[in-house]
Amino acid sequence: MGHRIDIFRHTTAVINLDHLENNYRVLKSIVGDQVFFCPMVKANAYGHGDVEIALKLEQLGVQSLGLGLVEEALLLRQMGVKCDLLVFGIFDAKAVEHIIKWRLTPVISLWQQLEALEKSPFLRDGQKIPIHLKFDTGMHRLGFAVADAKKLLERLQNHSQIILQGVCTHLFKGDDAEDLHGQSFSQLAQFQEVERVFASMSAAGPIVSHALNSAGLLNFHLLRMAQKTLPHHVAPHQGVRPGLLIYGVDPMNSSSLAQALKPVMSLRSHIVRYHRLRPNETVSYGATWKAVRNSVIGVIPIGYADGYHRLLSNRAEVLVKGQRAPQVGNVCMDYIMVDVTGLMTDEEINNNIEVEVTLFGSDSQGNTLSVHELSSKAQTIPWEILTSVGERVPRTVESSHQMNATKKRDKMRREFE
Ligand SMILES: Cc1ncc(COP(=O)(O)O)c(C=O)c1O
Structure with a gap:
């Protein structure tokens, strides 16, 4: 376990594992049990804290988790995560020793990666390495060309220690996956050629195929549920790799599902200092905000170094x-200021009494401010807001199971005393 450091600033990202469980169950009810289901926990589980999130998902029954880096997967394995850890990113030959030792599942996109596995001196006789293969169907980022599928099949047939467990691709416009003439269906049609090539291998063991990110999952599976029949070139049980959705954020911010999802992360802090301003007095660097009336300004210890984007200045x-x-005045590195005129009592203002503030997610009473609202004001996307939450913001995990455990322990202690 890592070294625990005391926290002296009351700014925290509250991670609600009950909400994670809720989102997991909502998604499973849409895709069904037959579908390959691989939540993405890369980038520190989209900023939520990858170890806690991975352990909880594993406890809920998830069998595969998606990472970007070998380093990320190693951390999870070393922290006791046992399920398949799929590494989607590119790695160099030095990583192969660790992939083998820690039983990771590389998702191979390059011939060089395959060669490094084949030639590894760390692969002992009889030992097997599971892999997935990634194909490029239009994203033009990672993946083999679809035309390479046959060559890859032949190559793998010559290597008994490398075991193909899955093939995948990635949608670049998953939000059109309900449109039978959209980009996603054309990508899935290309991907089907790959699936057909590798179908002949299924005798050696089942091969999964997966293509759907959050937007693709929503649109594709809702279409499937509504239509019951899909075009013949589309596998009805296309595997899913939800990222944003599992964290309770709907990528389109519009689907009927948005109501059922619950945000896993709430970014909270406290007002730690108040100022009474007279008209024409200004706030923060550059004096971009000026009081037009007698105002009360609250100072909150969070800034752009914690992931509260400077573009939010005077907007959020x-x-x-x-x-x-x-929020008023320019966002600073460590602080923001807010206009709380009329919201605070004299006692709070005069004594600088700390009062809780929620930057996004839900407050302790259940009022919400969405990540979408912040991302559009910061001219970015929810993914970036979540993954920007800085390392110096502690993640505080909340879960009713944990609360039950704490209550039980307290009860036992009382009984003992
Ligand atoms: C390969 C891959 N699959 C799935 C996802 C999940 O995407 P989303 O968060 O939109 O569900 C990502 C995220 O970028 C990805 O890179």
Whole structure:
């Protein structure tokens, strides 16, 4: 276990594992049990804390998790995660020793990667390495050309220690996966050629295929449920790799599903200092905000170094006591200021009493401010807001199971005393 450091600043990302469980169950109810299901926990589980998230998903029954880097997968394995850890990123030949030793599942995109596995001196007689192969159907990022599928099949047939477990591709416009004439269906049609080539291998063991990110999952599976029949070139049980959805954020911010999902992360802090300003007095660097009335300004210890983007300056709002307060002045490295005129009591202001603030997610009373709202104000996407939450913001895990365990322990202690 890592070294625990005391926390002296009351800014935290609250991670609600009950919400994660809720989202997992919602998604499973849409895709069904037959479908290959691989939540993406790369980039520190989209900023949520990969070890806690991975252990919880594993406990819920997930058998595969998706990572970007070998380093990320190694951390999870070393922290006791036992399920298949699929590494989607490119790695150099030095990584192969660790992939073998720690039983990782590389998702191979390059001939060089395959060669490094084949030639590895660390592969002992009789030992097997599971792999998936990735194909490029239009994203033009990673993956083999579809035309290479046959050559890859022949190559793998010559190597008894490398075991193909799956083939995959990645949609670049998953939000059109309900449109039978859209980009996603054309990608899936190309991918079907790959699936056909490798179908002949299934005798050696089942091969899964997976293509759908969050947007693709929503659109494709909702279409499947609505239509029951899909075009013949599409596998009805296309595997899924949800990232954003599992964290409770709907990529399109519009589907009927949005209601059922619950945000896993809530970014919270406290007002730690108040100022009473007279008209014409200004706030923060560059004096980009000027009071037009007698105002009360609250100072919150979070800034762009914690992932609260500077582009949010004078645009965002925060939740204070269940109400919205506008962020004012330029976002600093460690602080933001908010206009809380009329929201605070004299006692709070005069004594600088700390009051909780929610930057996104839900406050302790259940009022919400969505990641989408912040991302559009910061001219970015929810993925970037979540993964930007900085390393110095501690993640505090909340879960009713844990609370039950704490309550039980307290009860035992009382009984003992
Ligand atoms: C290969 C791959 N699959 C799935 C995902 C998940 O995407 P999303 O968060 O949109 O569900 C990603 C994320 O970027 C990815 O790179």
